Amino acid sequence: MKKILLVLVSLIFALSCGNKNDTVNGKTQNNSQQKAKFKIGVTQFMTHPSLDLVKKGFEDAIKQAGIDADFDEKNANGEVSTATLIANNYKADKKDLVFGIATPSAQQLANNITDIPVLFSAVTDPASAKILNSNVTGTSDKVDNVSQQLDLLLKLNPNVKKIGVLYNPSEQNSLVQIAEIQKRAKEKKLEVVLQGITNFGELAQATKNLLTQVDALYLPTDNLVVSGMQLITSEAINAKKIVVVSENSSVEIGALFTMGIDYYELGKRTGQMAVEILNGKPVSQVPFETSKQLKLYVNKKTAKALGIDINNPLFKGAEIVGK
Known part of the structure; x- marks a missing residue:
C-alpha cells in the first residue's frame, strides 16, 4: 500500500513539474503573452494640443485592451537631431513596439529601425515622407476638406x-x-x-x-x-x-x-492597431489608414x-x- 501511495505521489509531482516546463517552453503561450509587460517607445516631435491628444488616444486604447505596457515617452522639442537620438535609443533598448507622433519623429523611427514594429500618426502623407517600410504602419491625418x-x-x-x-x-x-x-x-x-x-x-x-x-x-x-x-x-x-x-x-x-478630424480618435485608432500587432498580427497585415471622420x-x-x-x-x- 505504501508503495502504491509513493508511486501516486511521484506521478503527481512529475505531472506538476511537466506543467511548469510546458509554460516555460511556450505551450501556454497565450497566457504568458497576456502577462508580459511590453516596452513601448512613444516619441512626439513637439508639444501642442493635437499631438498631445494623439498620444493620449494611443495609450488609452492600449490600456483599454488590457495590455500591460511600459510607455517610454520622449519629446524631441522640435529638433530633428533629438528625434534621431530618441529613435536610436529605442532601437538599442529593444522596444517591443515604437510610436512616432508627427512626420519628423515618424521619419526618424522608420529610417533607423527595421526589426521592431513602427507605428505613426499625425502624418499627412506617409508615402511622400518615405516611411512605409515593411515594419511600419499607422494613421494619416490627411483630409480632403x-x-x-x-x-x-x-x-x-x-x-x-x-x-x-x-x-x-x-x-x-x-x-x-x-x-x-x-x-x-x-x-x-x-x-x-x-x-x-x-x-x-x-x-x-x-x-x-x-x-x-x-x-x-x-x-x-x-x-x-x-x-x-x-x-x-x-x-x-x-x-x-x-x-x-x-x-x-x-x-x-x-x-x-x-x-x-478628432486627433484623440486618430491616436486611439493607432493604438488599436498596435494592440493587434502586440497580440501577434504581422505589421504587413495591418495597412495604414486615413481618417474619414470629418x-x-x-x-x-x-x-x-x-x-x-x-x-x-x-x-x-x-x-x-x-x-
Whole structure:
C-alpha cells in the first residue's frame, strides 16, 4: 500500500513539474503573452494640443485592451537631431513596439529601425515622407476638406480675395497641404500668399506682416504653426480676420472653424492597431489608414469677436466650442 501511495505521489509531482516546463517552453503561450509587460517607445516631435491628444488616444486604447505596457515617452522639442537620438535609443533598448507622433519623429523611427514594429500618426502623407517600410504602419491625418472649407469661408465673407498661409518649409507634411490649398484656391479664384517661418521666434512678426496682406488665414497642420496657435488667433481676431484651420484643437484655442478630424480618435485608432500587432498580427497585415471622420467645429467666442452669428444656418450640426 505504501508503495502504491509513493508511486501516486511521484506521478503527481512529475505531472506538476511537466506543467511548469510546458509554460516555460511556450505551450501556454497565450497566457504568458497576456502577462508580459511590453516596452513601448512613444516619441512626439513637439508639444501642442493635437499631438498631445494623439498620444493620449494611443495609450488609452492600449490600456483599454488590457495590455500591460511600459510607455517610454520622449519629446524631441522640435529638433530633428533629438528625434534621431530618441529613435536610436529605442532601437538599442529593444522596444517591443515604437510610436512616432508627427512626420519628423515618424521619419526618424522608420529610417533607423527595421526589426521592431513602427507605428505613426499625425502624418499627412506617409508615402511622400518615405516611411512605409515593411515594419511600419499607422494613421494619416490627411483630409480632403480644403474645397469645402474655402466654400464655407467665402459664404461667411464673400469679400475674401486673398488667403494667407503660415508654414514651416522644412516640414514635409506642410508642403503637401500647401500644394492642395493652392490648387483649390485657384479653382475659386483666390490668391494664396505664403509666409514661411523656421522657428517660434519668427512667428509673431510673420503673423502681423501676413495679416496686413490678406483677408483671412488658412493654416495647415504644421507643427510649428499649431504650437503658436494662441498667438496667431489673437492677432487675427484683433485684425478682424477669420482663421481657418485643419484640426479641432486649434478651434478650441481661437480659430473660427474647421471641418477637421478628432486627433484623440486618430491616436486611439493607432493604438488599436498596435494592440493587434502586440497580440501577434504581422505589421504587413495591418495597412495604414486615413481618417474619414470629418466634423465641423466652430468657436463661439471667436465668432462673437468677429461679428459672426453663431446661429448662422451654415453652422448647423457643428460642435460649438469656446463657450
